[in-house]
Amino acid sequence: MQFDAIEPGVYPELIYPPYKSTAKRGPTQAPLRVRDETATNTNLFASPKLILPHDMDMTAQGKGEPLGEKIVVTGRVLDEDGKPVRNSLLEVWQCNAAGRYFHKKDQHDAPLDPNFTGFGKMLTDDNGRYRFVSIKPGPYPWGNHHKAWRPAHIHFSLFGNVYAQRLVTQMYFPNDPLFAYDPIFQSIPDEAARQRLISRFSLEETVDDKMLGYEFDIVLRGRNATPMGI
Amino acid sequence: MSNITTSQTIGPFPHEAWAWAVELTSRVESSAPQVKIKGAIIDGDGVPINDAWAEAWLPGSAAAETSHAIPGYRRVPTNEEGGFTFSISQPQAPAGKPVAYVTVFARGLVKHQFTAVFLEDDPALAQSALLEQVPADRRHTLIARKQADGSYLWNIHMQGASETVFFDYT
Numbered sequence: 001m002q003f004d005a006i007e008p009g010v011y012p013e014l015i016y017p018p019y020k021s022t023a024k025r026g027p028t029q030a031p032l033r034v035r036d037e038t039a040t041n042t043n044l045f046a047s048p049k050l051i052l053p054h055d056m057d058m059t060a061q062g063k064g065e066p067l068g069e070k071i072v073v074t075g076r077v078l079d080e081d082g083k084p085v086r087n088s089l090l091e092v093w094q095c096n097a098a099g100r101y102f103h104k105k106d107q108h109d110a111p112l113d114p115n116f117t118g119f120g121k122m123l124t125d126d127n128g129r130y131r132f133v134s135i136k137p138g139p140y141p142w143g144n145h146h147k148a149w150r151p152a153h154i155h156f157s158l159f160g161n162v163y164a165q166r167l168v169t170q171m172y173f174p175n176d177p178l179f180a181y182d183p184i185f186q187s188i189p190d191e192a193a194r195q196r197l198i199s200r201f202s203l204e205e206t207v208d209d210k211m212l213g214y215e216f217d218i219v220l221r222g223r224n225a226t227p228m229g230i
Numbered sequence: 231m232s233n234i235t236t237s238q239t240i241g242p243f244p245h246e247a248w249a250w251a252v253e254l255t256s257r258v259e260s261s262a263p264q265v266k267i268k269g270a271i272i273d274g275d276g277v278p279i280n281d282a283w284a285e286a287w288l289p290g291s292a293a294a295e296t297s298h299a300i301p302g303y304r305r306v307p308t309n310e311e312g313g314f315t316f317s318i319s320q321p322q323a324p325a326g327k328p329v330a331y332v333t334v335f336a337r338g339l340v341k342h343q344f345t346a347v348f349l350e351d352d353p354a355l356a357q358s359a360l361l362e363q364v365p366a367d368r369r370h371t372l373i374a375r376k377q378a379d380g381s382y383l384w385n386i387h388m389q390g391a392s393e394t395v396f397f398d399y400t
Contacts, residue, residue, distance in 0.1 A: 013340070026388070027388055027389060080233070105242060166333055169236065
């Protein structure tokens with residue numbers, strides 16, 4: 001595949017002082033543009049066997065129903081030509097409805113939910129579509145500064161069809177009042193790039209009286225994909 | 231402007247969610263000899279990062295790992311000392327190619343970083359098509375050094391005089 005240069009502002013700033021831990025962790029030199037056919041044409045193979053029952057329904061992993069607002073999140077994973085990224089591994093993880101991660105180092109004084117761990121994984125289908133059921137995550141404080149609260153979000157990890165498409169990002173929910181105060185979200189200079197991380201409410205994807213639907217399409221880098229099998 | 235979906239940090243809490251792949255890829259079943267690559271991920275103050283991650287894509291190893299859950303793939307969280315270790319299978323000499331394409335993730339790293347590692351005793355390093363594109367004075371940051379126990383040492387420096395070369399593939 002071909003990977004065009006991305007205009008400044010689309011990616012977050014690697015050193016963004018309001019997000020304090022970027023100061024010593026973000027590389028100071030611009031990434032080096034290099035050509036490497038292996039990185040842009042090969043990838044790991046994720047077998048469907050890796051996906052376990054309930055990996056796509058995070059409300060069905062415990063003995064009972066988790067607390068909170070049940071949601072379904074779906075969307076398509078596309079490349080820069082708009083072609084579907086098929087059979088591609090995608091992981092998601094998130095905190096629970098109270099804003100607490102199932103993680104030994106999360107000290108936020110909010111309850112764990114015994115019926116919710118908040119992680120899932122799946123493969124995209126032949127149209128590049130993914131779909132999972134979860135609980136709407138809560139906002140939570142994170143100590144970066146006084147009254148630092150993260151907007152509600154779900155972490156996404158995508159492997160693409162070639163190695164160089166690897167992406168880790170976060171999906172947000174519409175109209176969150178915390179966007180303006182969140183240095184992680186604001187580390188992305190380009191307004192349109194920020195907006196593309198916000199899912200949209202979908203009545204069409206909403207399932208009857210069971211759960212509200214959100215749509216979140218993802219565009220991975222790369223164009224001129226070689227058709228499979230050639 | 232590009233319409234790609236931009237990156238965000240993995241944050242501090244992916245460990246349990248990412249554990250499945252750590253477990254599946256830590257036991258390497260391979261028909262080829264294996265060597266270990268060890269190192270640490272180090273911040274701009276020289277402090278090891280104990281909540282970073284290294285993922286490795288090993289195209290040269292995949293064919294020898296057909297019984298492995300994800301052939302040619304490894305995922306490793308750094309430990310309390312910032313250290314990571316992964317094994318590579320070597321069915322054939324690397325011949326100037328990276329033995330691992332490595333992706334680095336961490337809290338405080340708003341976009342994952344792509345790098346790659348070569349072995350110092352690869353006789354074809356001088357003909358490497360990828361290394362040739364790297365300024366000569368920075369190539370050393372991509373080369374793992376052979377240790378007395380047969381493993382290779384490769385530290386990843388996020389900043390500083392030895393800042394690792396990170397790539398943007400074209």
